[in-house]
Amino acid sequence: MALKYCPGARSLVEPQIIVAYCPVCGAEVEFFEYEVERKCPECGRTVRREASESCIMWCKSAAECIANLRRLGALPPERADELERMLKEKSKQKN
Ligand SMILES: [Zn+2]
Structure with missing residues (x-):
């Protein structure tokens, strides 16, 4: 599969x-x-x-991955929003 x-x-x-x-x-x-x-x-x-750390914290494709999961309906929209927020905060910390 x-x-x-x-x-x-x-x-x-x-x-x-x-x-x-x-x-x-x-x-x-x-x-x-x-x-x-x-x-x-x-x-x-x-x-x-x-x-x-979850893979979204280091994976280069994380943003794409979350968008994909959202499209597939695999993630509830509010969880996808939360993950995207976590990603944004993570990238802020790096700079
Ligand atoms: Zn307490």
């Missing part, structure tokens, strides 16, 4: 939920596996997760 998208995109299409704990207040913070940073729902602090 031919894949319609890159295998790395599995974590974007069917992300696992990973629970981490806020270092400030100890609240549970749920991450999608492609996320490395999220706001604590209790205290609003940014919680970082030690994680291997």
Whole structure:
């Protein structure tokens, strides 16, 4: 069976939920596996997760890949928006 998208995109299409704990207040913070940073729902602090970065963080085709997944309907539009926002922030940090 031919894949319609890159295998790395599995974590974007069917992300696992990973629970981490806020270092400030100890609240549970749920991450999608492609996320490395999220706001604590209790205290609003940014919680970082030690994680291997999702392929979208280093793949040169990431923007294209997300656009493709969006076209295929493999990603809900709000998740595609979020990933594109993450990409933009990542490129801002590099400069
Ligand atoms: Zn907290």
